[in-house]
Structures are given as structure tokens and as C-alpha cells.
Amino acid sequence: xxxxxxxxxxxxxxxxxxxxxxxxxxxxxxxxxxxxxxxxxxxxxxxxxxxxxxxxxxxxxxxxxxxxxxxxxxxxxxxxxxxxxxxxxxxxxxxxxxxxxxxxxxxxxxxxxxxxxxxxxxxxxxxxxxxxxxxxxxxxxxxxxxxxxxxxxxxxxxxxxxxxxxxxxxxxxxxxxxxxxxxxxxxxxxxxxxxxxxxx
Numbered sequence: 495x496x497x498x499x500x501x502x503x504x505x506x507x508x509x510x511x512x513x514x515x516x517x518x519x520x521x522x523x524x525x526x527x528x529x530x531x532x533x534x535x536x537x538x539x540x541x542x543x544x545x546x547x548x549x550x551x552x553x554x555x556x557x558x559x560x561x562x563x564x565x566x567x568x569x570x571x572x573x574x575x576x577x578x579x580x581x582x583x584x585x586x587x588x589x590x591x592x593x594x595x596x597x598x599x600x601x602x603x604x605x606x607x608x609x610x611x612x613x614x615x616x617x618x619x620x621x622x623x624x625x626x627x628x629x630x631x632x633x634x635x636x637x638x639x640x641x642x643x644x645x646x647x648x649x650x651x652x653x654x655x656x657x658x659x660x661x662x663x664x665x666x667x668x669x670x671x672x673x674x675x676x677x678x679x680x681x682x683x684x685x686x687x688x689x690x691x692x693x694x
Contacts, residue, residue: 500644522539523539558639
């Protein structure tokens with residue numbers, strides 16, 4: 495993979511562009527797909543998300559020089575390590591730190607629970623969107639493009655701090671934001687391990 499540099503200003507623009515993509519497909523879902531075809535709106539929205547993600551990945555590759563190699567570092571040992579670490583993070587964060595953060599941000603926790611209830615209404619499409627599509631594009635953007643480019647430009651520590659902070663903030667929920675920040679700062683930079691954890 496060719497090495498590339500990326501500046502902090504470009505990183506913020508790329509994250510804003512991804513945020514814009516999320517707003518676009520969410521807007522289309524709420525204002526168009528649910529009204530035009532209520533019975534199939536989840537499937538239409540999933541197709542819209544896939545198209546938007548595809549366009550965004552091509553945009554990332556062309557503007558940054560980053561080449562997506564999603565499956566290049568997956569191994570059995572890495573997958574077992576990811577599953578084990580996911581379990582440990584679940585115990586530490588969901589069972590240990592979440593109660594503290596929930597007390598600090600009760601409205602954020604309530605919003606998070608409401609979001610989970612809405613996902614249960616259409617489990618198959620929700621699972622594909624939340625456990626497959628979102629983790630893949632977020633890891634391509636945040637670990638591949640942002641972290642990889644910032645490491646070349648600013649060094650590992652600065653790159654990890656910026657990438658982890660943006661990744662956590664991208665998830666909006668204060669309770670989960672702190673959880674994601676902790677995980678990203680202390681987890682290996684492997685994209686496959688990140689996808690397994692954040693899909694869990």
C-alpha cells in the first residue's frame with residue numbers, strides 16, 4: 495500500500511463529508527422512502543446506504559490515494575483475538591463504566607435505548623446496517639484513511655488521539671462516546687478487529 499499524508503483540516507472535511515452522507519440517506523429514508531413505500535422503506539434505505547457508501551469509498555480513494563484492502567489482514571488468530579478482546583471490552587465498558595456514564599448523561603442513555611428499540615422493529619435490515627455497513631465504512635474512513643494518513647503526517651500518538659476522538663464524537667451518544675474513545679485509544683489499529691468489536 496502506498497504511503498500518503500493527510501492534514502488535520504482535510505481530516506475534518508472528510509469526516510464532515512461522511513456526516514453529510516449519513517444525513518443524506520437518513521433524510522431520504524424519513525422524508526421519501528417511508529412515504530413512497532412504507533412496506534419496503536427499510537430495504538430501499540439499505541440500498542441507498544450501500545450506494546452512498548460506495549460513492550464515498552470511491553471519493554476517499556480518489557481524493558486521498560488510500561486503497562481499500564478490507565480483507566488483507568484477517569487471520570484466524572486475529573479473529574479469535576478480536577472476539578476475546580470484544581468480550582473483555584464488553585465486561586469492562588458495558589458492565590463497568592457505562593453505569594457511571596449513564597448517571598452523568600441520563601438523557602443520552604434514554605436516547606440510546608430508544609434507538610435500540612427502533613432497531614428491533616426491523617431486525618434483519620437493522621443488523622445489516624448497524625453490524626455490517628456502518629462498521630465497514632467507519633473503519634475504512636477512521637482507521638484506514640484518517641489514522642493511516644495522520645500517522646504519516648503527525649506521528650502515532652497524535653494520530654491515535656485525533657482519530658479516536660473523531661470516531662467517538664461521530665457516534666453522538668455521550669455514554670457510548672466515552673466507551674468508543676476508550677476502546678479506540680487502547681485497541682490495536684487492525685481494521686478487522688475494529689469491525690468485529692463495533693459490530694458486537
